[in-house]
Amino acid sequence: MAVSPLSSFKLDHSFDLAAQVRSDFPILQRQINGHPLIYFDNAATSQKPLAVLQAMDHYYRHCNANVHRGVHTLSNEATDAYEGAREKIARFVNAPSPQEIIYTRNASEAINLVAYSWGLSHLERGDEIVLSVMEHHSNLIPWQWVAQRTGAHLKFIQITPEGELDLEHYRSLLNDRTRLVAVTQVSNMLGSINPVQEMTELAHRYGAKVLLDACQSVPHMPVDVQALNCDWLAFSGHKMCGPTGIGVLYGRRELLRAMPPFLGGGEMIADVYWDHATYADIPHKFEAGTPAIAQAVGLGAAVDYLSQIGLEQVHAHEQRLIARLLDGIQRIAGITVYGPKDPARRAGLVSFSVEAVHPHDLSTLLDEQGIAIRAGHHCTQPLHRYLRVQSTARASVYLYNTLAEVDCFLDVLAEAVEFFSAALS
Amino acid sequence: MPLDNLRGLYQQVILERYKKPHNFGRVDPVHRHQRGHNPSCGDTIDLTLQLDPSQERIVDIKFEGAGCAIALASADLMADAVRGRTIPEALQLVERFQAMMRGGEEFPREQRALNAMKGVAQFPVRIKCANLAWHALKYALESPEPQADGSAFVSNENTD
Ligand SMILES: Cc1ncc(COP(=O)(O)O)c(C=O)c1O
Numbered sequence: 001m002a003v004s005p006l007s008s009f010k011l012d013h014s015f016d017l018a019a020q021v022r023s024d025f026p027i028l029q030r031q032i033n034g035h036p037l038i039y040f041d042n043a044a045t046s047q048k049p050l051a052v053l054q055a056m057d058h059y060y061r062h063c064n065a066n067v068h069r070g071v072h073t074l075s076n077e078a079t080d081a082y083e084g085a086r087e088k089i090a091r092f093v094n095a096p097s098p099q100e101i102i103y104t105r106n107a108s109e110a111i112n113l114v115a116y117s118w119g120l121s122h123l124e125r126g127d128e129i130v131l132s133v134m135e136h137h138s139n140l141i142p143w144q145w146v147a148q149r150t151g152a153h154l155k156f157i158q159i160t161p162e163g164e165l166d167l168e169h170y171r172s173l174l175n176d177r178t179r180l181v182a183v184t185q186v187s188n189m190l191g192s193i194n195p196v197q198e199m200t201e202l203a204h205r206y207g208a209k210v211l212l213d214a215c216q217s218v219p220h221m222p223v224d225v226q227a228l229n230c231d232w233l234a235f236s237g238h239k240m241c242g243p244t245g246i247g248v249l250y251g252r253r254e255l256l257r258a259m260p261p262f263l264g265g266g267e268m269i270a271d272v273y274w275d276h277a278t279y280a281d282i283p284h285k286f287e288a289g290t291p292a293i294a295q296a297v298g299l300g301a302a303v304d305y306l307s308q309i310g311l312e313q314v315h316a317h318e319q320r321l322i323a324r325l326l327d328g329i330q331r332i333a334g335i336t337v338y339g340p341k342d343p344a345r346r347a348g349l350v351s352f353s354v355e356a357v358h359p360h361d362l363s364t365l366l367d368e369q370g371i372a373i374r375a376g377h378h379c380t381q382p383l384h385r386y387l388r389v390q391s392t393a394r395a396s397v398y399l400y401n402t403l404a405e406v407d408c409f410l411d412v413l414a415e416a417v418e419f420f421s422a423a424l425s
Numbered sequence: 426m427p428l429d430n431l432r433g434l435y436q437q438v439i440l441e442r443y444k445k446p447h448n449f450g451r452v453d454p455v456h457r458h459q460r461g462h463n464p465s466c467g468d469t470i471d472l473t474l475q476l477d478p479s480q481e482r483i484v485d486i487k488f489e490g491a492g493c494a495i496a497l498a499s500a501d502l503m504a505d506a507v508r509g510r511t512i513p514e515a516l517q518l519v520e521r522f523q524a525m526m527r528g529g530e531e532f533p534r535e536q537r538a539l540n541a542m543k544g545v546a547q548f549p550v551r552i553k554c555a556n557l558a559w560h561a562l563k564y565a566l567e568s569p570e571p572q573a574d575g576s577a578f579v580s581n582e583n584t585d
Pocket of ligand 1: 107108186
């Protein structure tokens with residue numbers, strides 16, 4: 001099942017992206033509790049197109065060997081596939097060089113890498129790390145540890161009543177002690193898109209480094225690390241049509257070279273003696289041990305798949321879906337929506353709560369109709385506390401979701417709310 | 426209507442207890458205090474118990490917290506079921522409830538109100554909601570030191 005040729009993808013509003021791509025995703029054929037699956041939990045992880053499954057299957061059937069460790073044919077092919085994927089990923093985010101693309105297990109590991117390697121060796125008592133209140137736990141816990149060990153302080157950018165990052169407040173937090181700004185480009189709870197290019201420029205004026213959590217942006221919209229001018233960028237393969245077990249850290253070359261290694265072992269060395277060692281150049285310095293080769297190959301195929309479609313196209317499609325979803329959901333009595341109300345200022349996800357109905361109960365009702373949404377705190381407990389809500393429900397879309405699915409979701413949601421209001425009134 | 430097969434899960438008793446719990450609050454004085462939570466969803470139950478002077482019997486039990494209909498109704502029904510019981514009797518009820526969640530037998534006459542929760546066993550992802558309060562109760566009763574401050578949470582996840 002090949003991807004449709006590039007030429008068929010033009011920004012055209014009469015053209016429905018989902019109709020073109022749905023058949024690429026075998027799992028979308030599933031029935032759940034007797035209903036066609038409506039998968040609206042894409043912010044947690046995306047589904048995988050056949051092209052990705054086939055690339056991994058082909059790798060294991062035909063090229064499997066360890067990388068960088070043999071002179072035999074298979075090892076050479078495995079190495080080419082592994083490094084070839086790195087080149088694709090570099091092009092995908094417009095990194096100047098594939099050397100600046102480090103494979104990790106996921107975005108969390110990528111952020112931990114920066115925290116342990118750069119954070120612990122570069123930060124001191126009194127230094128300041130600026131985060132935002134909307135950070136995922138993955139971009140919070142590692143910095144709590146760095147702060148505890150180094151004596152650095154954490155500062156948190158607040159959000160506006162609309163649920164967007166408060167730029168004025170951000171400006172007021174920056175000063176000569178600011179060493180790092182680590183923020184998410186798109187909030188996985190609020191759906192807001194942060195002005196990270198402007199934020200990076202402001203941080204650099206104070207000599208601070210900038211790490212962007214791009215977990216919710218890279219899969220859904222064009223991201224160009226040179227245009228953003230960030231110092232590091234982290235994302236996960238599994239949220240962008242790729243497999244689990246592979247994530248990416250982009251880092252500026254000179255910065256990565258100056259950072260000490262994170263994990264030690266095979267692959268990351270140059271010369272090893274009994275009592276010391278010298279290390280390989282980047283990116284391998286940060287890739288100790290046998291890496292996730294098949295997963296890297298799978299991510300390479302995912303990048304090919306998304307590139308052929310075009311990320312502008314994906315973003316435009318999601319905006320259409322989310323405009324309909326936002327509009328419809330606000331018509332249901334008793335629902336509170338978090339984040340910007342203007343769909344143009346949002347990514348393809350909406351978190352909401354329903355008066356007197358717990359998200360778990362709601363999620364069970366939707367699941368009964370084949371609809372998968374997320375219920376809970378979405379790894380943003382402090383943000384939920386900040387918004388004074390214990391937990392929320394979240395619907396998140398991707399390129400294969402349709403307007404018909406949005407309408408069905410809205411109908412079932414209204415019915416579920418009705419079921420509870422009737423029972424509880 | 427399409428949601429009809431959920432009536433087995435959301436029994437009227439569960440919805441009523443969720444809406445108007447009988448045992449919401451804190452006992453006074455507090456002899457045992459235990460907080461339980463499900464970290465992945467953030468639901469919490471704050472249990473307080475009052476014991477008789479010999480520390481053998483539960484005189485009163487109440488709960489506070491935030492959670493779904495299943496978690497809160499289960500806590501409320503639990504409080505009714507264990508009030509007046511000795512500690513070993515209450516621990517037996519905990520065992521029995523957790524067994525019912527794994528598909529085990531219903532409760533006999535005396536505690537049949539708890540059988541309203543039986544439908545949860547058909548929804549594997551919701552079992553931890555139903556077990557939350559029971560798990561906290563087990564901790565409260567088994568801790569060797571009578572705890573009154575109960576500031577630490579016990580996690581109900583990855584334990585069974
Ligand atoms: C904004 C954001 N940051 C970080 C993560 C963590 O990603 P992973 O669990 O793949 O490391 C996620 C996904 O859950 C996310 O949405």
